[in-house]
Amino acid sequence: METRVINPWKWQDERHYVQAVEVKQAQSTLYCAGQAAVHADGTSSSADMKTQLLLAIQNLEQVISEAGYECKNIVRLNVYTTSHEEFFPCFDLFGEWITKNRIKQAATFFEVKTLFETLKIELEATVVK
Numbered sequence: 001m002e003t004r005v006i007n008p009w010k011w012q013d014e015r016h017y018v019q020a021v022e023v024k025q026a027q028s029t030l031y032c033a034g035q036a037a038v039h040a041d042g043t044s045s046s047a048d049m050k051t052q053l054l055l056a057i058q059n060l061e062q063v064i065s066e067a068g069y070e071c072k073n074i075v076r077l078n079v080y081t082t083s084h085e086e087f088f089p090c091f092d093l094f095g096e097w098i099t100k101n102r103i104k105q106a107a108t109f110f111e112v113k114t115l116f117e118t119l120k121i122e123l124e125a126t127v128v129k
Contacts, residue, residue: 001026001128003075005104016098017107021075026128030069034080034122035060036115044117049086050093052120057097060123069127071101076126079109086120 006020007013037045037052038059045052064071079094081087087109098105105125115122 001073003073003104003128016095017077018104019106021104021106023075023128028129030064030067030125030127030129032060032063032125032127034078034124035063036119036122038119044119046118049081049083049120050090053087053090053093056121056123057094060125064125064127067127069129071127072103073129074101074103074105074125074127077103077105077107078124079107080112080115080122080124081109082112082115082120084109084111 002024004022004024005018006022007018009019012019035056036059037047037055039045039055045055047055061071064074079087
């Protein structure tokens, strides 16, 4: 597999995403459903944004790993949050995870009115290999 990042500008680098990712000769593609702060028993977290973000990341990592893929090969990541005011103080934590995994993904951030039950954050990814 070969990927090429397209970034006509530099400002997005601080925001931990790229403008576009071209993928050539991919062996396979994994489309992940939105992963949120849902515990293994299926109950939704009612914790604060930071705690929910950490659990959503763990859940996304688990799905990707169990499918035989790697987080570093996430090429698309959509972030849904019920409150950008609550999410952006956690943005450094999110950025650290992106950097640690060497992810170069096209991303879109959405503020939505509501997510399922008490959820505040959901991560939807496309991964290639």
